[in-house]
Amino acid sequence: MSFDANMAVLRVESLSKVFRRYSSEWHRIGAIAGLGIKPVEVHRVLQGINFTISRGEAIGIVGRNGAGKSTLLKIITGTLNPSEGFVQIAGRVSAILELGMGFHPDLSGRQNVYHSAGLMGFTPEQIAEKIDEIESFAEIGEYFDEPVRVYSSGMQMRVAFAVATAWRPDILIVDEALSVGDSYFQHKSFKRIREFREMGSSLLIVSHDKAAIQAVCDRAILLEKGQILKDGAPEEVLDYYNALIAVKEEEEEEGIAIEQIRTEDGRIATLSGDMRVKLRKIALYNRKEEEIEIVSVGERVTLKIVIELVEEVDELVLGYMIKDRVGQAVFGTNTFFMERVLLRPEVGRVLEYRFSFDMNLGPGSYSFNTSAHAGSSHVAGNYFWLDNALIFEVVNVDKNGFIGVAWLPPELEIEDVG
Amino acid sequence: MKRLLLSLWNYRHFIVGSVKNEFRTRFIRSRLGAAWIVLHPLAQVLIYALVLSQVMQAKLPGVDSQYAYPIYLLSGMVVWNLFAELLGRLLTVFIENANLLKKLAFPKLALPLVSIGSSMVNFTLLLLAMYLVFAFLGHFPFRYILWLVPLISITLVLTVGIGLTLGILNVFVRDIGQVLTIVLQFWFWLTPIVYTIDIVPQKYRFLLHLNPLSSIVEGFQSVLVYERSPDILPMLYPALFGLFMLGAGMWLFLRAKEEITDVL
Numbered sequence: 051m052s053f054d055a056n057m058a059v060l061r062v063e064s065l066s067k068v069f070r071r072y073s074s075e076w077h078r079i080g081a082i083a084g085l086g087i088k089p090v091e092v093h094r095v096l097q098g099i100n101f102t103i104s105r106g107e108a109i110g111i112v113g114r115n116g117a118g119k120s121t122l123l124k125i126i127t128g129t130l131n132p133s134e135g136f137v138q139i140a141g142r143v144s145a146i147l148e149l150g151m152g153f154h155p156d157l158s159g160r161q162n163v164y165h166s167a168g169l170m171g172f173t174p175e176q177i178a179e180k181i182d183e184i185e186s187f188a189e190i191g192e193y194f195d196e197p198v199r200v201y202s203s204g205m206q207m208r209v210a211f212a213v214a215t216a217w218r219p220d221i222l223i224v225d226e227a228l229s230v231g232d233s234y235f236q237h238k239s240f241k242r243i244r245e246f247r248e249m250g251s252s253l254l255i256v257s258h259d260k261a262a263i264q265a266v267c268d269r270a271i272l273l274e275k276g277q278i279l280k281d282g283a284p285e286e287v288l289d290y291y292n293a294l295i296a297v298k299e300e301e302e303e304e305g306i307a308i309e310q311i312r313t314e315d316g317r318i319a320t321l322s323g324d325m326r327v328k329l330r331k332i333a334l335y336n337r338k339e340e341e342i343e344i345v346s347v348g349e350r351v352t353l354k355i356v357i358e359l360v361e362e363v364d365e366l367v368l369g370y371m372i373k374d375r376v377g378q379a380v381f382g383t384n385t386f387f388m389e390r391v392l393l394r395p396e397v398g399r400v401l402e403y404r405f406s407f408d409m410n411l412g413p414g415s416y417s418f419n420t421s422a423h424a425g426s427s428h429v430a431g432n433y434f435w436l437d438n439a440l441i442f443e444v445v446n447v448d449k450n451g452f453i454g455v456a457w458l459p460p461e462l463e464i465e466d467v468g
Numbered sequence: 469m470k471r472l473l474l475s476l477w478n479y480r481h482f483i484v485g486s487v488k489n490e491f492r493t494r495f496i497r498s499r500l501g502a503a504w505i506v507l508h509p510l511a512q513v514l515i516y517a518l519v520l521s522q523v524m525q526a527k528l529p530g531v532d533s534q535y536a537y538p539i540y541l542l543s544g545m546v547v548w549n550l551f552a553e554l555l556g557r558l559l560t561v562f563i564e565n566a567n568l569l570k571k572l573a574f575p576k577l578a579l580p581l582v583s584i585g586s587s588m589v590n591f592t593l594l595l596l597a598m599y600l601v602f603a604f605l606g607h608f609p610f611r612y613i614l615w616l617v618p619l620i621s622i623t624l625v626l627t628v629g630i631g632l633t634l635g636i637l638n639v640f641v642r643d644i645g646q647v648l649t650i651v652l653q654f655w656f657w658l659t660p661i662v663y664t665i666d667i668v669p670q671k672y673r674f675l676l677h678l679n680p681l682s683s684i685v686e687g688f689q690s691v692l693v694y695e696r697s698p699d700i701l702p703m704l705y706p707a708l709f710g711l712f713m714l715g716a717g718m719w720l721f722l723r724a725k726e727e728i729t730d731v732l
């Protein structure tokens with residue numbers, strides 16, 4: 051991935067952050083005063099972070115709790131200072147992590163807007179220009195001139211979002227905070243964020259919601275233990291992240307491998323797990339038992355998955371999931387949901403699973419991923435997990451035209467009732 | 469340093485707005501609003517005056533008024549009130565705004581400036597109330613009133629110097645806040661506000677003059693009670709002490725400003 055350095059709005063270079071612990075806070079003060087006192091513990095939260103964001107680019111940051119996401123955002127926003135390295139920003143950053151921050155309960159919404167926007171560095175004249183727009187965007191009616199203490203949390207959040215986005219920033223940082231508020235306002239917020247992007251704002255989103263990241267972002271960055279583990283296309287990074295969250299602490303010490311293989315058609319297949327169960331084959335068949343890669347809408351198909359039991363497992367669940375071109379889940383199930391869990395299957399056996407169903411999907415390119423694990427999801431114990439295991443195409447051969455990802459053929463009656 | 473001042477200048481509207489907001493909120497939820505700002509110290513003066521006026525009356529030579537002692541008390545109390553209030557605010561200014569500091573990027577020094585602004589508003593009101601009371605008692609000390617400007621400036625430098633330093637240390641070691649409440653009680657009685665310095669035995673007077681606030685309070689009393697211009701020489705000590713503390717506070721701030729948000 052190459053970037054025009056002139057187009058970069060944000061450049062993070064060899065950024066590190068350490069938090070120091072001293073045996074007493076007086077020692078910290080001594081260290082600040084330059085007495086050369088050493089901390090008892092140096093906790094490295096971020097280490098050697100490098101990345102660039104171009105104009106108009108949307109980047110999702112994922113990572114487990116404690117991976118350093120918030121610290122990174124705070125450094126970019128400017129509330130924390132890096133211990134090493136630097137952050138270079140061309141333009142104004144606005145962060146929606148401070149939603150509802152610093153609202154004074156006794157002041158009215160309007161007065162609080164002046165206060166908050168002042169805190170963002172705007173002059174009263176600049177705020178006066180935008181105040182009507184902020185009021186109409188928040189849509190809280192006469193409450194705007196009531197004290198904030200009588201607001202519901204949703205109303206506070208509306209006003210806060212309206213202020214935070216009243217001026218188009220060059221970089222908009224969106225934390226998970228956005229998931230609050232009713233769905234009407236959420237749609238409205240996302241619309242505004244999209245508009246900003248079209249006007250050239252870059253976007254930095256932190257979320258655990260993979261679907262949201264995949265829907266919005268051009269690129270994703272996976273943080274793990276304060277370092278960038280993966281930086282690339284959202285689908286590739288999210289598959290890797292998905293594999294990573296299954297790796298449990300103990301396994302981590304044994305060094306579980308997560309592999310990413312580039313398949314013939316250029317997709318990245320991610321394989322992870324402890325390989326106690328091995329995938330032999332995965333393929334799609336039509337009614338005539340022919341192996342196929344192109345399926346017509348509504349066609350009856352059989353997905354065959356052949357696995358080998360390499361080592362002893364207590365519980366065996368096999369599952370698959372169909373994802374669309376951008377990696378959104380379309381349908382997934384497993385033998386746990388289907389109540390066909392195998393308990394202590396015999397080691398060395400090879401099993402063939404056959405799932406037959408009608409391919410009621412809209413035209414497009416899809417992929418299967420498949421996994422064998424214990425329990426209802428792969429988090430409980432991951433034997434193997436393969437993303438992009440099988441790619442297939444759905445084409446519309448014999449049906450009327452339609453749009454969308456699902457094939458839900460209606461029966462139509464038209465009756466003259468008047 | 470220049471960049472720091474420039475960024476604060478850019479936040480001038482915010483600072484002024486915050487001072488206004490703080491003043492405004494006093495009226496929203498209480499009927500007497502700003503009156504409470506002056507009622508509290510005036511009540512204190514009244515109590516001391518009632519309890520001690522018989523004892524102290526004889527000790528105030530050179531003042532004609534029969535209300536000499538309440539006038540003396542009030543003059544000292546306005547300065548003390550400014551000092552104690554601003555010190556209290558500065559002590560907790562970073563802790564109380566931890567949420568803002570953690571979530572928003574803005575010049576941190578804007579917060580102590582808001583504290584100074586609010587305290588000055590209160591002080592001005594108290595000063596006006598004091599002159600009203602004086603007028604009521606038939607005392608009109610306007611002759612040397614301009615002297616109040618340098619006296620207040622020295623008070624501010626001293627208070628901000630001590631307050632900023634302690635406010636930063638308080639972020640790291642919270643005990644400082646607790647200790648200061650006790651220290652302030654002693655400090656009040658080690659300052660010639662309720663009594664005159666003459667009643668202290670000669671050999672202990674130097675102790676009172678180690679207290680940088682003593683000369684300032686005496687300066688206020690010169691202007692407001694005795695209607696004299698204050699002695700300049702004794703002012704050097706609090707001024708220099710204040711400047712030193714202010715320098716120390718700024719130095720500490722510049723070194724600690726990054727760790728402040730790490731620890732909050």
